[in-house]
Amino acid sequence: MVRAAWVIVLVLILSGCGKATNVVPDVAVNLNLPLTDPRLINLSSSGRAVIINGYGVSGLVLYRTILNGYVAYDRCSTVNPENRCAVVLDEGAFTVTDPCSGAKFLLEDGSPAKAPATLSLKQYTVRVSGITLQVTN
Numbered sequence: 001m002v003r004a005a006w007v008i009v010l011v012l013i014l015s016g017c018g019k020a021t022n023v024v025p026d027v028a029v030n031l032n033l034p035l036t037d038p039r040l041i042n043l044s045s046s047g048r049a050v051i052i053n054g055y056g057v058s059g060l061v062l063y064r065t066i067l068n069g070y071v072a073y074d075r076c077s078t079v080n081p082e083n084r085c086a087v088v089l090d091e092g093a094f095t096v097t098d099p100c101s102g103a104k105f106l107l108e109d110g111s112p113a114k115a116p117a118t119l120s121l122k123q124y125t126v127r128v129s130g131i132t133l134q135v136t137n
Contacts, residue, residue: 024057024074024081024122031055031135040133043070049093049107051075058086060124060135061096063107070126072135073110078119079103087121096121 085100103117
């Protein structure tokens with residue numbers, strides 16, 4: 001009886017030691033841009049998006065929501081994130097596509113819009129303070 005209990009405990013411990021898969025790695029992001037920055041000019045109206053390279057795992061997608069808020073996502077696709085495939089903006093800028101898998105994601109909330117995507121894009125915190133846009137995690 002005691003031996004059976006030890007076997008169960010051992011199985012539970014070993015099953016919890018597996019490596020997480022399909023997770024975009026955590027990297028520090030601290031981006032501060034004035035809203036007048038030329039890279040943000042395309043965000044002057046809702047439903048528009050821009051790419052900012054050099055931050056996150058594969059760069060950032062900044063999007064101006066329908067309600068005129070801002071969201072930021074890592075460009076690293078959640079489909080096979082170990083490949084670090086960067087999503088690209090689709091025409092109309094309401095979605096992005098993973099060119100490696102064909103998966104699509106909605107920019108309004110980062111959710112999957114087309115298979116094989118099952119996980120949302122990794123989202124960062126966005127704050128606007130005065131005339132500065134800040135993206136952090």
